[in-house]
Amino acid sequence: MWVECSIAVPEGISLAEKKQLSLGRIRVGIINSKECGEGRCKVFAMKKTAPGIYEIKLTAYGFSKDGNVIATEEKKTELRCEEMK
Secondary structure, X not given: OEEEEEEEOOOOEEXXXXXXXXXXXXXXXXXXXXXXXXXXXXXXXXXXXXXXXXXXXXXXXXXXXXOOEEEXXXXXXEEEEOOOO
């Protein structure tokens, strides 16, 4: 199964370094049943972002060989933003 993941971040957090980008997608790759896959992406804080806890929404999509979505899974997780000194 081919797996991709969409990522949604709140305002003030971005998936791009120099501009606000709140929605993105990463390719996880091919995984077999009962396996776990992982993907990585960079997350940036904007200049006016206050330190705190921000909620991120992840949605994983599993695609069959013919390109149809056969599985989806949503998860919300927290991201801690700290001030760098």
